[in-house]
Every structure is written in C-alpha cells, then in structure tokens.
Amino acid sequence: MHALLTYGFIQRAFLAGIFIAVACAVLGLFLILRKDAMIGHGLAHIAFAGVALGLFLNILPLAAALAVAVAAAVAIVKLKDRAGLYGDTAIGIFSSLGLAVGILLASMARGFNVELMSYLFGDILAIEPLEVGLAVGLAAAVLLAVRMNYAKLLFMTFDRESARAAGVKVGRLDMLLMVLTAVTIVLGMKVVGILLVAALIVIPAAAGLQVASSFRTAVRASTAVAVVSVGAGLGLSLVLNIPASAAIVILCFLAFALFSVVKKGRGFSARAK
Amino acid sequence: MDLIVLRDVSFRYDGTPVLVDIDLTIREGDFLAIIGPNGSGKTTLVKVILGLLEPSSGSVEAFGKPLGEFSDWRKIGYVPQKATHIDPFFPASVEEVVGMALMSNRKPRARSGREGRDDILRALDVVGMADHGKWAIGRLSGGQQQRVFIARALVTAPRILFLDEPTTGVDAETQASFYDMLDRLNSREGLTIVLVTHDIGIVNKHVTSVACLNQRLVYHGSHEDFCRSGVFRDMVTRGDHFISHEH
Numbered sequence: 467m468h469a470l471l472t473y474g475f476i477q478r479a480f481l482a483g484i485f486i487a488v489a490c491a492v493l494g495l496f497l498i499l500r501k502d503a504m505i506g507h508g509l510a511h512i513a514f515a516g517v518a519l520g521l522f523l524n525i526l527p528l529a530a531a532l533a534v535a536v537a538a539a540v541a542i543v544k545l546k547d548r549a550g551l552y553g554d555t556a557i558g559i560f561s562s563l564g565l566a567v568g569i570l571l572a573s574m575a576r577g578f579n580v581e582l583m584s585y586l587f588g589d590i591l592a593i594e595p596l597e598v599g600l601a602v603g604l605a606a607a608v609l610l611a612v613r614m615n616y617a618k619l620l621f622m623t624f625d626r627e628s629a630r631a632a633g634v635k636v637g638r639l640d641m642l643l644m645v646l647t648a649v650t651i652v653l654g655m656k657v658v659g660i661l662l663v664a665a666l667i668v669i670p671a672a673a674g675l676q677v678a679s680s681f682r683t684a685v686r687a688s689t690a691v692a693v694v695s696v697g698a699g700l701g702l703s704l705v706l707n708i709p710a711s712a713a714i715v716i717l718c719f720l721a722f723a724l725f726s727v728v729k730k731g732r733g734f735s736a737r738a739k
Numbered sequence: 740m741d742l743i744v745l746r747d748v749s750f751r752y753d754g755t756p757v758l759v760d761i762d763l764t765i766r767e768g769d770f771l772a773i774i775g776p777n778g779s780g781k782t783t784l785v786k787v788i789l790g791l792l793e794p795s796s797g798s799v800e801a802f803g804k805p806l807g808e809f810s811d812w813r814k815i816g817y818v819p820q821k822a823t824h825i826d827p828f829f830p831a832s833v834e835e836v837v838g839m840a841l842m843s844n845r846k847p848r849a850r851s852g853r854e855g856r857d858d859i860l861r862a863l864d865v866v867g868m869a870d871h872g873k874w875a876i877g878r879l880s881g882g883q884q885q886r887v888f889i890a891r892a893l894v895t896a897p898r899i900l901f902l903d904e905p906t907t908g909v910d911a912e913t914q915a916s917f918y919d920m921l922d923r924l925n926s927r928e929g930l931t932i933v934l935v936t937h938d939i940g941i942v943n944k945h946v947t948s949v950a951c952l953n954q955r956l957v958y959h960g961s962h963e964d965f966c967r968s969g970v971f972r973d974m975v976t977r978g979d980h981f982i983s984h985e986h
Binding site for chain 2: 617620621624627629630631633675678679680681682683
C-alpha cells in the first residue's frame, strides 16, 4: 500500500477525493436540514446531460457538466419562485429533462459510450491533472463560500422567517446554496459517479447528524465520515481491486449505521460537545 | 421618538382584505399589545412592519426612514409565533441559535470571535439562560426555548422587540416569569416591546398601551383608556376569541 501511494495518479485521486468529500459533507448538512436531500439526485441526472454534451462536442466533460448543472440549479430556483412549484417538482422536471437529453446525445454519438460509463460509475483513479486542479480549486471555493456565509446559511436553515426579519437575503442564499450544490455534485461524480454522487452528499451528513447536538459538531462528524470513507474506500479499491465508488459509498453507509447504533446506545445527548 | 409609523396601510391576500387603512405609531418605551380576534390581521400587521410582507397600499417607516430605505435591521428584534414549534432534532446549541442573529445581510456589522461570544453570553444572561449555552436547543422546554429566541432577538441590542404570541403552548407558571422578564426589559432597559397576544390577562397586567385590531384599527391608546372604552367589552360580547390568564 505504501508503495502504491508513491504513484502520481493515486496521489491525485486522494487529493481530489478528500477536497470533494469535505465539500459534499458540509453542503449535505444544510441540504438535509432544509429537507432538500434529494436535490443531489436531481442535479446528478442533469449533470449527466452535461457530460454527454461535453463528449458530444469534444470539450472537457467536467466543464460542460459544470455549466449545465449550474444553469439548471439557477433555473430550478427561478422556477420554484415564479411558477410557485414545490421544490421536488422543479427538481423532477429538470432531472428528467437532463436524463432525456443525455440519453439522446449518447444515442446520437455511439462512440463515447465507454467514456460515459466512467462518469456514470465514477473513476477517481483515472482523474487527470487538469481535473484535479479544477476539483481542488472549486471544492476550496465552495468551502470558502460556505465559510463566508456560514451564520446566514445556518440562520436561514434553522428559522427562515426570523432570518428574513433580521435582514438575511434568503432568496440570494437559496441561489448560492443551489449553485454550490451543483458545483459539488459535478465534482463528486468524478469520485463516485453520477449514479452514486447523491450518496456522498447525503450519507456522511446523515451520519454526522446522528451523533451531533450542535451544528459545529455535526460539521466535524460529517466531514470525518466523508474523508475517512473516501480515503479508506480508495485504499480498499487499490488493495482489493474493487470499484472505488462502491467501496466509498458502502463505507459511508457503515459509518452511518455505526453512528446510529452509538446514538441509540447513549440516547440523544443533551449537551453539545 | 417615533420608532415605527404606519400610514393608511392596507394589505390584501388574493383579493381578500386583511388589513384596512391602518394608521399606527409605536413610540420609544412603549409596551404595546396588539390584540384582536382570530383572523383580525395581528400577525400580518407585524409582518408588514418587519418587511416580510409588502403592503398593498400605504407606507411604513422605521426609525424615520421608509421601510425600503431602512437598513439597520439590528435595531429590530423579532420572535415569531412558530418559534415554539422548532425541529427538536435540529443540531444547534443554544449559543449557536443566539449567534445566528449576529450576522445581518442588510447591515453586515457582524461581530465575531470573542466580542461576538461576549454578546451571546450577555443576551443569554438577560433571559436567565446563561448556564444553558452548550445545551442542544431541542432539549429545552418550550419556555426555555422562548427565552433563547428572545436572547437571539436581543443579541444585536435592538431598540424594539416584536413578539408574536410568544407563550403559546407554555405552562402558566413559565408564562408568568416570562412576562416579568419582559417587564424588566421594558422598564429597566428601556426596550420598546410590541406583543401580539390573545391573552387579556397579560394585557391587563403588563402592557402600557393597546392596539385593538379587526382588519381596521379599532382602538389604539393607553391600557387604562382601553379598559374604560368599552371596546374590549363589545368584542367579548360578540364572542371574539380571547383567553384570560391571571399571573
């Protein structure tokens, strides 16, 4: 294992994977507490259309997916506001459209189906240096944006009306959160694939929530679950020659199960750590 | 000083009038109760004042400025009606809940670090919750949660505090100490308080002025004059829904 870590492609996978894991865990907390956990699935389906478009037009699929997912995130927020749709409805409309467009593009250009598979199921070990730079830079930007708006995001998530009354511009924050989620989903799909990326958003955050009685501890616990799962999942993938995406998601679930047992064992803690 | 001034404010919801031609001035130092039967527009009025709802017509001024130009929202504290119905599993400590209000988008003079923490502890001390800073908010009783939400409203050192039915679902003993605390904030700290309530017992014991609402402003004046005016007797005679707790 130690020898494996000297390979550049493995170092790149660990570096990108850990940055993306932290971004997924932190955003996942806000999304779960807003009852928007399924947005991950929706945006992943939309990103599928972006990947297919990128392959079809022969441009970097990650960049195309990023543009399509961010545009769709903005459209979902606008549609919710203007058409008075429930959140899930707008997400359902755009995710179905995303899948349909992706399937159409894939059928029109049969040659790229193998590459498309790597995005569907994830292939972090094949990440290119350019993609690592993009992933680390964007994940850091996502975390910085959350850090700068931390109190406002928390206030809005906890008590939207009081946040508005205190001067928090909740509409702008909704948009920011959706755009950050779109960026993170696109980054996450390189780690675990379009089909499993929602798990990276939801499961570490859900695990952290099992044992936390303050938001700060929830952030720490969720981040720890995500980072350990990605790191250990990559390690297991190399040692056992199994798909990294599956290993990562199964480890996330095991952490969730463990934390649920811990919660049940000690009862809900009254004191924040 | 006039803190809040409403002129000819009306509000319609889907064409149905909720507030009609409201003229109301809230002065510094007031302890004002907004009362009225169910559906009389009490909560809507507060939301219009806070800028959460746009009036259909008329104007609202806060601290001498039209609401659209007013930016120092730290001067206004708000404890909403639904504060007693928070998600009990939300992972937030008491200190985190109070600290949320230190950030205001419309006036980003956020205090952070040690200074911010001092503000949080001071606000918790005012409401008698300083020993519970590390507790999870969901583990507190309804009365304790309300104190925390008031601390959150006080942490920015507001000049006026709005409370919308703050003791719904809270037992009578806790209510009594809660309103005694509001009395202290009003009389000793000089905080202007606007309280939406159904409870005539509270009105009789604690407030200095009354605004009686039934889509229109039926009465606005001192508590003593309100008791003499017969407005309350007429409302009770009509069967308007009120409760009365003696504290």
